[in-house]
Amino acid sequence: MTNDVAIQWFRQDLRLSDNPALIAASRHNNVLPIYILDDDRAGDHVMGAASRWWLYHSLKSLNASIGGKLSVYQGNSIDVLTKVIGNHDVNAIYWNRCYEPWRIDCDSKLKSYLKNMGIKAESTNGSLLWEPWSIRKDNGNPYKVFTPFYRKGCMQAQAPREPLPPPTNKKYLQDKKNALDINQLGLLPKKPWGTKLSSHWDIGESGAHTRFQKFINEGLDHYKDGRNLPTKPYVSRISPYLHHGEISPNQLWYKVRNLADNKHVDHFCSELGWREFSYSQLFFNPELPTKNLQSKFDTFPWVDDSTLLVSWQKGKTGIPMVDAGMRELWQTGYMHNRVRMIVGSFLVKNLRLHWHHGERWFWNTLVDADLANNSSSWQWVAGCGADAAPYFRIFNPVIQGQKFDADGTYVRHFIPEIASLPNKYLFNPWEAPEDILKETGIQLGSTYPKPIIDLKISRDAALEAFKLLKEESL
Numbered sequence: 001m002t003n004d005v006a007i008q009w010f011r012q013d014l015r016l017s018d019n020p021a022l023i024a025a026s027r028h029n030n031v032l033p034i035y036i037l038d039d040d041r042a043g044d045h046v047m048g049a050a051s052r053w054w055l056y057h058s059l060k061s062l063n064a065s066i067g068g069k070l071s072v073y074q075g076n077s078i079d080v081l082t083k084v085i086g087n088h089d090v091n092a093i094y095w096n097r098c099y100e101p102w103r104i105d106c107d108s109k110l111k112s113y114l115k116n117m118g119i120k121a122e123s124t125n126g127s128l129l130w131e132p133w134s135i136r137k138d139n140g141n142p143y144k145v146f147t148p149f150y151r152k153g154c155m156q157a158q159a160p161r162e163p164l165p166p167p168t169n170k171k172y173l174q175d176k177k178n179a180l181d182i183n184q185l186g187l188l189p190k191k192p193w194g195t196k197l198s199s200h201w202d203i204g205e206s207g208a209h210t211r212f213q214k215f216i217n218e219g220l221d222h223y224k225d226g227r228n229l230p231t232k233p234y235v236s237r238i239s240p241y242l243h244h245g246e247i248s249p250n251q252l253w254y255k256v257r258n259l260a261d262n263k264h265v266d267h268f269c270s271e272l273g274w275r276e277f278s279y280s281q282l283f284f285n286p287e288l289p290t291k292n293l294q295s296k297f298d299t300f301p302w303v304d305d306s307t308l309l310v311s312w313q314k315g316k317t318g319i320p321m322v323d324a325g326m327r328e329l330w331q332t333g334y335m336h337n338r339v340r341m342i343v344g345s346f347l348v349k350n351l352r353l354h355w356h357h358g359e360r361w362f363w364n365t366l367v368d369a370d371l372a373n374n375s376s377s378w379q380w381v382a383g384c385g386a387d388a389a390p391y392f393r394i395f396n397p398v399i400q401g402q403k404f405d406a407d408g409t410y411v412r413h414f415i416p417e418i419a420s421l422p423n424k425y426l427f428n429p430w431e432a433p434e435d436i437l438k439e440t441g442i443q444l445g446s447t448y449p450k451p452i453i454d455l456k457i458s459r460d461a462a463l464e465a466f467k468l469l470k471e472e473s474l
């Protein structure tokens with residue numbers, strides 16, 4: 001059967017191994033592998049600049065791994081697929097599911113549309129350990145608290161699917177007539193920001209496995225306690241690869257589980273569990289990216305001050321641990337989880353700016369920007385999410401720095417202008433005596449900003465605002 005053509009529609013699964021949709025497509029005689037850049041329906045969550053930069057390199061890498069046969073398109077997925085199907089006499093199409101609400105909506109419309117056209121359309125799970133709808137409480141409701149979600153829901157459910165090998169079928173077709181060149185998708189930023197990001201990442205499926213192996217060699221045995229230390233290699237930095245699907249959670253899960261059975265492996269797997277929890281929250285609350293899960297926060301008196309916001313975005317708040325985090329984000333497209341919590345708490349509690357501002361900035365600048373994880377984490381930080389940090393948990397960025405960056409390596413790396421300060425004043429330069437500032441050549445307000453806010457006063461004000469909110473809702 002020469003006209004037995006199946007489309008493999010790559011989306012957030014830019015890999016060959018452990019790709020259930022690709023395996024299914026490969027059972028056909030010919031496979032047409034495609035990618036569609038669809039910005040039409042994502043609304044406010046059209047892919048951010050850092051993600052687009054990553055995607056460009058990831059598509060290049062995927063294309064190389066299938067002998068240059070990837071056909072890429074831009075536009076509304078349904079329109080593009082209709083044309084491709086017509087031009088290539090396609091009889092089946094396969095994809096791995098995505099869970100953004102707009103994707104779910106589009107996919108279900110697409111399925112019935114393709115069915116009416118007599119085309120087989122099959123979607124599979126290639127991105128999550130458990131489908132969100134499969135993990136529910138005994139009464140059928142979704143979990144709202146992480147520990148029972150993971151311990152009772154996930155760990156007592158069927159074990160995740162074991163990873164699959166790459167397909168053996170190598171007969172890929174290519175749409176030479178209508179497909180675009182990856183360069184024509186306009187994914188790279190106009191400013192040469194991506195050049196800076198490039199030195200930190202080896203993008204693509206093989207880069208993902210190399211990165212994870214490095215974590216196994218250097219980090220896994222320290223993970224449980226060391227995962228809070230931003231300069232140590234004790235976290236995997238696998239999140240952008242996971243988001244774009246260059247490696248699957250199933251590959252990570254079984255790789256560590258097959259290596260050892262200890263507290264570090266358990267803890268690592270439970271962090272993958274947090275990712276699953278975020279997807280569960282998004283699935284059951286499609287408005288998670290914009291709407292407080294706890295509605296009492298709808299009346300919270302947020303501050304409206306663009307000058308404060310810009311200082312935070314640029315890493316110029318005068319609070320070194322916050323500035324170091326924001327500069328790590330800008331320079332590398334990534335920020336360590338501990339520091340994400342510190343800068344997030346500072347934004348929503350000390351500055352009292354709406355968590356939407358943080359969510360938006362991260363969405364645009366993180367290479368791992370992920371609708372489920374980003375929205376649920378910002379709701380967690382702000383205290384308005386499911387199983388969120390309580391409102392009175394306000395991180396003190398000075399103490400956090402002294403505890404988790406005790407020797408100051410992190411701050412000195414990202415804020416070289418204060419590197420010569422002794423550790424005692426590195427996290428709180430405004431408390432340094434005049435002679436030390438003079439000796440180290442630091443002029444606050446000139447070579448490094450004075451703090452844009454008083455940490456204690458702003459903390460008390462936030463506590464008061466949160467207290468009023470609590471009383472109002474009683």
Ligand SMILES: Cc1cc2nc3c(=O)[nH]c(=O)nc-3n(C[C@H](O)[C@H](O)[C@H](O)COP(=O)(O)OP(=O)(O)OC[C@H]3O[C@@H](n4cnc5c(N)ncnc54)[C@H](O)[C@@H]3O)c2cc1C
Nearest residue numbers: 235236237238239271272274275337340369370373374377
């Ligand atoms: C304000 C804020 C915004 C965030 N935005 C994102 C985002 O857009 N995309 C994103 O992937 N993560 C986000 N996170 C969660 C977390 O910070 C990152 O997943 C983690 O830092 C990625 O680094 P890693 O791969 O080295 O993690 P590791 O510690 O090595 O963990 C392995 C994997 O487990 C998952 N994971 C770890 N911690 C968390 C967590 N707290 N919540 C959910 N999943 C987790 C991730 O998929 C991660 O790649 C955010 C956290 C905060 C506080």
